[in-house]
Amino acid sequence: MPGSDVYRQSDIQPKPQLMPCFQKEVQSYSSSGCIDEHLADPFKEDNMMNSSMSSLTSHEETTTKADDTNAGNGKATVLMSDQTGEELPSVSMNFFDASARQKETERFGEFLQCLSGNVDDHVESDIFGGTFFGEQHRELFSPQNIEYLQAAGGQHDKLGASFQIFPEFLQRDEAYKYSKESLGSLSKESVKEADQRHRGIRRHLHFGAAISCKHAGNGTYETANLCLPGRQTDFESLVPPHVETRGISGIWQARSCSQTATLWSSFSPSACESVKSAQNYGNRAVSACIPSGGDLHLNSFVRSESVGSEFSTSKKLGSNLHQQEEKLMSDRDHYLCKEIDGNPVLSFLGDIYSHLGYEQQESQAAAGAGSSSYQSSSIMQPPCDSLHLIPYEQQASLCKGTMPSSEYADIVELNQMSPERNRKKAKYIIKSEGCRRCNCKKSRCLKLYCECFAAGIYCLDTCSCVNCINKPEYEDTVLDMRQQTEARNPLAFAPKVINNATNSPANMMEEGKWMKTSSSRHKKGCNCKKSKCSKKYCECFQGGVGCCNGCRCEGCYNPYGNKTDLYSELSESLEREQLLSLATSSKPEISISSQTNYRRAERWNNPSQEQLDTLESHNDCIKAERPNQFSSTWEELADIGHLTPPSRCLLGAVASSGSLNIRDCSKKFLGQSQQESSVLSPSGYLNWHHSPSSLTPKLYGCEALPELSSDRFFCNMMEDATPETLKNTCTPSTEGVKSCSPNQKWVSPPKIRSHELRSSSSQGLRSGCKFILQDLPSFPPLTPYSKSQAAIHQNDGDHKGSNGYQ
């Protein structure tokens, strides 16, 4: 089966993952996608990059090298590229010597402490690595370090092994310290070169994430190896080798795009702790990757796994290595749901695991609820607090509908962890809010009609679908159809409900419940005509969010919030502004949010009437725009601004523009901010780092950015970030509108070139304009398979006759 061999490369190996060096892996990974962007400049020989890349190399090669080394006896050796060939003292660490471990642990603790306390304000906005080290820690990448690492590579033939027991940064730290002892002064030339390499390293720090994406794009699974210390390779073992591609491919691939630490953290208290730890260690880049979306899309969910692994890595490395083994077991208990037939399974992989080839029937049946949990909670239903685990037997009863939903709404903590819990063959599966599965008759579960397909999961035997193709055995076909679907709509697999990032993940977690925020909105808006948005026909209602002006619904009575309320709010808001303006007609002291309106009004001879007109025109423009709203997929993104109710200042802007479409205004604004602050996720998907205070202050060094309500936030955005641009350009002129069209430069398709955005990311840091499109999916990378088309054709032939599938 395609992909199997690839996945095999990261087969679980209980021994420390060895890291082959010296390959010029860069090129091999730079054929496409985000990796390219990280290798855009000439420092491709970056040792660290090679190190990182090497972690992704084939297992065979790794094994071969491992065989040649002393890694097996617990002594790991730092190896770098063999560029110099000079004789240099070997760098080795005996990780299994107690005193040595203690020493290393202490040093590492200091290192981490240093990181956490001194990350400077020059943190880059790049995902992951770029933000990990502040300027003050560049010493870690000192020329000596780099030079040494470079030189040390010459020893590879003798040392013959590499280590990955510590994460990359620790390797650097170690190497640096060793280098300080081993090396004397260096020539300026070396320093200069090393500085360039430093840059390469920094880029490499992004690379970890980028690689994930890249490999996801290749449909490979090496990510499991990425940057994990040796013990962390245990994570790999959480998915048994036999998993192969049976049923997990698309989902599993998606996990690689490590963007959503939040999701990870939301699933496991320990993971939360890990996140905190990682952040405390200075990894503010983590924040950059943390969406605050309340919707659990499996793509994001799974995607976060690797992040979690890295977090856990940091966390664990911060602990005493003496206790590492125990701690690993302890931590692992957090991450593991249970063993299934002796195979440990990450709690969040339950659904994936459900598709395992062996005992598939049982697993799938068990996972039915888990999958539907994902469906119901991540797509439309209030998301499950986490993918909690319940015993298989109970799940079975759930799937049979014999258990009241209220019962499985809570975490089932049965069979509390016994000392041998990891050895027991208790069959735990993901808890679910229900076991609803699809019931497709004609779509063969290969279209978005199918909830399973839309959710990015395979159908299970618990589904009632007919002629289902959405099964692991039709993996290629499924992937192909996913590709087609994504081609039609890149957001097809995105969560339908998007949370405004105003609410930090922590804020959204309340007693383990994933809270939807008041600013959550349907990504596209509904189009209800008869249901009045008060039935589950309405996706907004179903998603538990209010309708916004992005919706084209009629007679909206969405109990979660309807457009009528929105317009009322706007009107009231404007009226308040009017009153305020009139009351302070000379030199009023008005709120910041009112200043724009006031400035506008000040120029008007008859401000009251003008503003009234403005309101009318505003409402007209909203009405007028409805039919076309969200007409294009990426326009949906552009309209995220609508997820936040337009505010007073927006009205002010509108007022200034006369007939300017409010949507265009927000687009313009977003366009501006997007240009400034968009950051590309490592996956190449766009992360809208318009995230407000929840994440940005830490990430971007924006001190004390106040927590803003959504409308206030939007208002402030209008005031603070774009006034000049917006005020000056937000005119009815076609040109102005065009310039901010989402179809123009600031809205890019998902696979945008990262460096283009990254180069301007620093500006974005200053913009303070933050929105996050939550959980942009890194859905299965949709690697084209030649077989796929043939498969689907074959399937067509197989099924057309029977069901007349179109």
Add this chain to the structure above:
DNA sequence: GAGTTTGAAACT
């Protein structure tokens, strides 16, 4: 459980 309603998705 069958039939109807509904609106999203897909198609033209």
Add this chain to the structure above:
DNA sequence: CAGTTTCAAACTC
């Protein structure tokens, strides 16, 4: 891009 058709979930009886 708008109109139409298809589809499956939601709903009703």
